[in-house]
Amino acid sequence: MSDEIMNDVDVEANIQENMREEEQGAGGRKNKLFYRKKVCRFCSQKIKIDYKDPDALRRFITERGKILPRRITGTCAKHQRKLATEIKRARALALLPFVVNE
Numbered sequence: 001m002s003d004e005i006m007n008d009v010d011v012e013a014n015i016q017e018n019m020r021e022e023e024q025g026a027g028g029r030k031n032k033l034f035y036r037k038k039v040c041r042f043c044s045q046k047i048k049i050d051y052k053d054p055d056a057l058r059r060f061i062t063e064r065g066k067i068l069p070r071r072i073t074g075t076c077a078k079h080q081r082k083l084a085t086e087i088k089r090a091r092a093l094a095l096l097p098f099v100v101n102e
Contacts, residue, residue, distance in 0.1 A: 038074025042082075049082050051089040054096050061087060065099045 042049060051057070060068050060075075060083055067087055070080045090096040 040074060040076040040079055042079040043076055049079065049086050051086040051093070051095065054090055057083075057087050057090055057096060061096070063100060065097055 041047060049056075060073055062068060067084055070077065073080070075083060087096060091098050
């Protein structure tokens with residue numbers, strides 16, 4: 001009976017030790033990732049979004065023609081909405097492709 005109790009204690013100790021190892025990285029330090037905050041280019045540089053400039057709009061679409069999301073481009077919500085409407089307007093006027101030919 002005492003052997004079963006000792007085994008249970010050893011199992012719990014191993015579980016707690018493994019949890020501590022997962023929380024800590026190499027050398028006992030905790031792994032923390034810091035990401036640089038993305039700043040909206042249109043706000044900081046006072047750039048106007050224009051559908052007549054397809055080269056500038058191409059930076060915000062993928063090679064397949066999809067509009068890139070805010071979390072990737074770093075634009076603010078206001079300018080992301082404006083950017084989406086200008087890209088759609090440029091597509092309607094055939095300045096930008098809807099899809100890329102493969």
